[in-house]
Amino acid sequence: MKAEAVLGMLLVARHRAGRLVALLAVTVLGIAILDRGSGAAGSHHVLFLVGGSLAAVAGSRLLAPGAALLGARRVAGPWWVTPAGRLAGAMVLALPILALGAGGILGSPGGPLPILRLGAAAALQAAALGALVAGLAPLTGATAAGTLGLGAAWLGSVPPSGVAELLGGWEYAQRPAVLLWNGLPLAWRAARWYEGAFSGDLLVLAGWVVVGVALAAWAVGRSWCGSSSPGPGA
């Protein structure tokens, strides 16, 4: 588990996409913190956006087709160790940014509890999204999985009611879209938990972490993974 966590950290921290998104995250958080004085409502959504973006990019690297996936397929151990370990490694990198971001956005007036709540909500949502993206990466490729993850991170603050409103003219699309929005580990759910402490939201997000890890383990361990066309050296 430790070896997987260390590898997860290295795969994310040493990749240029991981570093770039971290830079972007710190910049956006910096702006949000500086903006705190203006009293803008809902600035905590920025933290979910940052957490989701970090998780999407990190998740796409953990089991990217190539060496990261090949290594996972060759090593022994219980089915969940590789995805869970690598995800934990990636989260170790994301947690300080999220914790500092939560502290910076909320400031000290409310005490440490709201900061902890916001940090925990953002971390859990990031872990759920990261696990899902890590599970998709061996199946769709790292770029596609990362792009889907980033899309989910950026659009995820829109609540299902907002989606229903947006798709008001297309009834056939509206229903499945709202269902999807209700099911996925998106930022609106984490924000709702932070704002209202509905514990069902926490359970759904935690459940997605388990689902993502299981999906990743299945994608790594399935009896073949591969292209439908022969490689150049076939």
Added chain:
Amino acid sequence: MLECRAITRAYGAGRRRRSALERCSFSAEAGEIIGVVGPNGAGKTTLLNLIAGELPLTAGELWVLGHRAGTREARRLVGYAPDPPLAPPELTGSEWLTYLASHRARTPQGRLRLVRWAIEFAELEDFAARRVSTYSRGMGQRLGVAAAAILQGPVMVLDEALSGIDPLVQRRLRSQIAALARGGRLVLIASHDLAAVERLATRVIVLWEGVVQADVSTARLITERVAELTLAGSALSHADRLAMRFPGALLTGQGVAVPLTAGRSVEEVLAACREERIAVAASRVRYRALEDILVAAAARHGVRT
């Protein structure tokens, strides 16, 4: 240890179906080093990918120590060095080896010992601390071999693992791989470097368009001899006549290579040349080489050699 029964791997369907490997059967035991040779597109990489469990079979059965290839159990028995070598470019060679070793050694000391062994095995000392992204092709190949070896599986599958490595290191690496085989591992190595395969392998499988053309022991190669005749000037145009007279003879760039099998002697071949009034500029007797088998396979398929 390894059992391939009529394994087939095809791509596409209907009229677009193309077989990369067609009804390939062979078995292999611990201690063998099997060279897999053939031209580009012969199915070498496909065969190794199937054994390593990285591709599904279209038909047939493939067993690795009693486990069906491609299952988790079978995959963990196979150390695989693909071509091009795969190691995360963001990591250093020793970080990658440490990660792999951590799944084989429980204690930090055991892990360290294993990593040191792998670094020595593939002579990575000079660049193990460097990022993989800075490696040359040969360095990457050596790291790939070390990664396949460090997993300690009873089967090692190496795809073009010796190419791009300088001759002296390659020579030492060959002896290291041979030592692993003597220790009870089964090694399969695909390569275009026929000389290296001849020196390393105990047995060679020749693939052509996905079909096994020959499965010979390299020990048998050195019991067979070939008379190589260099024909001068206009005599070259009669080379095919001579080749037809001796079954198994092959046209070479400068003349004919006649296998000295079934009691045939070089004197008999030279006498035939005199009889046919074909001027021989030079002749020599050499051991049969892997290249002869490959050229013979090409000739059977009407490919210019």
